[in-house]
Amino acid sequence: MAFGKQEIIGVINEALHELGVSEVSFSVEQPQELTHGDYATNVALIAGKRLNISPKECAEKIVSVLKKGEAIKDVHIAGPGFINFFLNDDIVQDINKQKIEKLETKYTGKNILVEHSSPNLFKPFHIGHLMNNIVGEFVSRAVEVGGGDVKEISFPSDVSLGIAKAAYIIFEDKKQGFDFDSEPLNKQIIYFGDVYKKGVAYFDEHPDEIQKAKDIAHIIFDETSKSEEYRVYDTIKEKNIDYFINILNSLGSNIHPVSGIIFESQAGNRGRKIIEENTGEGKVFQKGEGGAIIYTPDETRKDINTTVFVNSDGYPTYEGKDLGLIDIKFTKFNPDISFFITDAEQAHHFKIVLDAASKLSGKWPEWVEKSKHIPHGRMLFKGQKMSSRLGGVPLAFDVIDLVTEEAESLAGEKIIDLPEKDKADLWKEIALSALRIAVLRSKPGLNINFDPESSLSFEGDSGPYLLYTHARCASLLEKGKGDPEFGSYGVTPLERGMVHAEEMFVKAIEDLAPQQLVTYLFSIAQLFNSWYAQEQIITDDKEKTAHNLAVVARVKNILERGLYILGIEAPNKM
RNA sequence: GCUUCCGUGGUGAAAUGGAUAUCACAACGGUCUUCGGAACCGUUAUUCCAGGUUCGAAUCCUGGCGGGAGCACCA
Numbered sequence: 001m002a003f004g005k006q007e008i009i010g011v012i013n014e015a016l017h018e019l020g021v022s023e024v025s026f027s028v029e030q031p032q033e034l035t036h037g038d039y040a041t042n043v044a045l046i047a048g049k050r051l052n053i054s055p056k057e058c059a060e061k062i063v064s065v066l067k068k069g070e071a072i073k074d075v076h077i078a079g080p081g082f083i084n085f086f087l088n089d090d091i092v093q094d095i096n097k098q099k100i101e102k103l104e105t106k107y108t109g110k111n112i113l114v115e116h117s118s119p120n121l122f123k124p125f126h127i128g129h130l131m132n133n134i135v136g137e138f139v140s141r142a143v144e145v146g147g148g149d150v151k152e153i154s155f156p157s158d159v160s161l162g163i164a165k166a167a168y169i170i171f172e173d174k175k176q177g178f179d180f181d182s183e184p185l186n187k188q189i190i191y192f193g194d195v196y197k198k199g200v201a202y203f204d205e206h207p208d209e210i211q212k213a214k215d216i217a218h219i220i221f222d223e224t225s226k227s228e229e230y231r232v233y234d235t236i237k238e239k240n241i242d243y244f245i246n247i248l249n250s251l252g253s254n255i256h257p258v259s260g261i262i263f264e265s266q267a268g269n270r271g272r273k274i275i276e277e278n279t280g281e282g283k284v285f286q287k288g289e290g291g292a293i294i295y296t297p298d299e300t301r302k303d304i305n306t307t308v309f310v311n312s313d314g315y316p317t318y319e320g321k322d323l324g325l326i327d328i329k330f331t332k333f334n335p336d337i338s339f340f341i342t343d344a345e346q347a348h349h350f351k352i353v354l355d356a357a358s359k360l361s362g363k364w365p366e367w368v369e370k371s372k373h374i375p376h377g378r379m380l381f382k383g384q385k386m387s388s389r390l391g392g393v394p395l396a397f398d399v400i401d402l403v404t405e406e407a408e409s410l411a412g413e414k415i416i417d418l419p420e421k422d423k424a425d426l427w428k429e430i431a432l433s434a435l436r437i438a439v440l441r442s443k444p445g446l447n448i449n450f451d452p453e454s455s456l457s458f459e460g461d462s463g464p465y466l467l468y469t470h471a472r473c474a475s476l477l478e479k480g481k482g483d484p485e486f487g488s489y490g491v492t493p494l495e496r497g498m499v500h501a502e503e504m505f506v507k508a509i510e511d512l513a514p515q516q517l518v519t520y521l522f523s524i525a526q527l528f529n530s531w532y533a534q535e536q537i538i539t540d541d542k543e544k545t546a547h548n549l550a551v552v553a554r555v556k557n558i559l560e561r562g563l564y565i566l567g568i569e570a571p572n573k574m
Numbered sequence: 575g576c577u578u579c580c581g582u583g584g585u586g587a588a589a590u591g592g593a594u595a596u597c598a599c600a601a602c603g604g605u606c607u608u609c610g611g612a613a614c615c616g617u618u619a620u621u622c623c624a625g626g627u628u629c630g631a632a633u634c635c636u637g638g639c640g641g642g643a644g645c646a647c648c649a
Contacts, residue, residue: 027590027591027592029590029592031593032589032593032594032595032596033593033594036593040592040593042591042592042593045592045629045630048629049629054629055629078593079592079593080592080593080629080630081629082592082593120649157649160648160649161648161649162648162649200648264649288646288647289646289647290647291647292646292647293647294646294647295646296646302576302577303577303578304577304645305576305577305644305645305646306645306646307645307646307647308646308647309646309647310647311646311647312647313647315647317646317647317648317649318648318649319646321649344579344643345642345643345644346649347578347579347643347644348577348578348643348644348645349644349649351578375579378642410612411612430612438586441586441587441588441597441598442586442587442588443587443588445579445580446579446580446587447580447642448586449585449586449587457586457598457599458612459598459599459612459613460597460598460599460612461586461587461597461598461599462598462599462612464612465598465612465613467612468610468612468613469612469613471610471612472609472610472613475609475610476609476610479609480609507590511590515587515588516588516589518588519587519588519589519596519597522597522598523596523597526597526614529613529614530613530614530615532609532610532613532614533605533613533614533615534614536608536609537609538609539609573610574610574612
């Protein structure tokens with residue numbers, strides 16, 4: 001039976017009860033210093049005040065009535081009045097016999113919807129989407145390992161005035177004799193990725209022709225039209241969605257090409273209907289200048305402002321579409337929690353949408369309560385290599401290719417016994433691990449500075465470091481004879497560190513804090529590598545070897561599961 | 575102007591209000607290169623400023639300074 005934080009809390013509460021003190025909110029955590037034991041509590045600093053005695057005195061009182069039981073070897077009072085707990089060696093080993101698969105968390109048994117990686121079908125898949133995918137995939141997998149029933153969806157943009165402008169370019173090119181259909185698929189994709197920019201530029205130069213774009217918007221927004229233009233637009237949409245799903249699959253996401261896609265056009269239509277029904281005197285939305293439908297928040301909400309939900313042409317804006325999206329998400333999937341991952345710059349936008357939604361009657365307040373926005377930062381580039389090679393807004397695959405080349409050249413002369421094709425996959429996996437760790441090692445929501453020559457490192461705190469450590473473990477387990485089994489040996493710092501694996505995972509999952517998980521994995525990898533440098537793992541001593549291998553197996557499991565949550569496959573060789 | 579996010583060694587980051595602020599990169603100096611050196615060990619160096627709350631502040635509050643983003647028909 002595992003012994004951990006909860007049990008320590010129990011022991012302390014019992015002691016407090018004995019002293020006649022109740023309802024003290026204290027913390028139990030892993031101390032930074034190993035010499036401070038396996039767990040530490042600040043209970044005496046808080047309870048001392050209540051009892052009107054010094055923290056040290058209080059700590060002594062608590063310790064004097066503490067029932068240590070079998071698991072706790074020793075209890076020390078230290079510093080200003082911290083109580084440090086030291087676990088017995090056999091308890092440490094018992095805990096390390098655990099294997100992480102799924103964990104009990106607040107998500108266990110819950111239906112969780114995660115929306116991420118939403119592209120614009122007429123723009124290329126760029127670095128921002130990659131960032132979004134990395135964070136979104138973390139959220140999905142964290143919840144999955146935390147026992148949740150996860151459904152991943154994406155919300156591609158397929159209607160807007162901007163897209164109408166892009167479509168205009170395509171139609172004009174067609175009239176000029178350029179038919180994208182006769183081009184190879186990859187050329188087509190590049191072409192589609194480019195027309196948005198061209199369309200916007202064209203109408204910036206020819207503002208008097210804007211009605212042409214609006215006419216096309218009319219056709220694609222209303223979708224009832226059986227016109228030639230609508231058919232062409234629809235074909236392109238189909239092609240791009242296929243291409244896009246392929247990208248996501250290659251990145252390890254699990255978004256179903258049909259049930260996992262909600263188009264902006266669907267959400268827009270739904271949103272418009274809901275908004276129109278709730279517009280008027282005394283209702284949530286009002287008619288504004290020029291016939292647009294607007295929402296005005298309470299004056300107490302200084303952080304948000306009046307916003308248009310349906311524009312004066314009668315089409316839903318970004319806000320209107322997102323309102324419809326909430327309705328579709330909850331009526332279709334009925335999730336307990338609905339996470340959506342976007343750029344942090346949209347935090348303001350979602351505050352407004354959710355505030356408006358919370359004013360609607362029926363299920364809406366509950367839906368708003370269940371909707372959680374997860375913001376991520378932007379990728380900024382510092383290195384010359386990256387910016388000169390990529391320029392402008394870098395495309396996701398250019399970045400991945402560049403880092404992959406870097407990984408391959410760093411591998412240099414290392415001979416890896418793998419077929420060429422597997423090697424290529426391996427370099428890519430290593431590159432993606434470097435990118436993912438570079439993103440997920442920081443708190444989500446902040447911008448990331450990418451410099452492939454330093455921050456996107458392959459040494460030290462990096463993805464490849466964790467992969468390398470994992471491969472080392474795999475190699476040891478393959479070479480070591482006999483079954484791993486813990487024996488009676490003094491526990492190492494590594495083993496003490498691994499005692500906290502389950503609780504660290506649970507906390508990182510519940511808080512959706514990838515940086516906590518990454519930090520923990522680094523600490524375990526470092527403890528392992530130090531141990532490895534000092535200790536011969538596989539020796540002639542069969543029992544000692546079996547014990548060492550049991551430790552290695554635990555390390556491997558922690559790394560493998562942790563990396564999985566971060567979206568990284570851990571190969572056994574690299 | 576208002577709103578909002580952010581400010582930690584030379585660089586990039588970590589730290590439910592807790593003990594001597596942690597990790598990596600860079601720099602400098604080392605390692606029996608048998609089990610995988612993409613490793614290991616060591617040295618130097620950090621909380622924007624001024625107040626306040628607290629037994630205790632990088633963290634909370636107030637006011638500055640500096641940077642990013644947003645402020646109704648783009649997404």
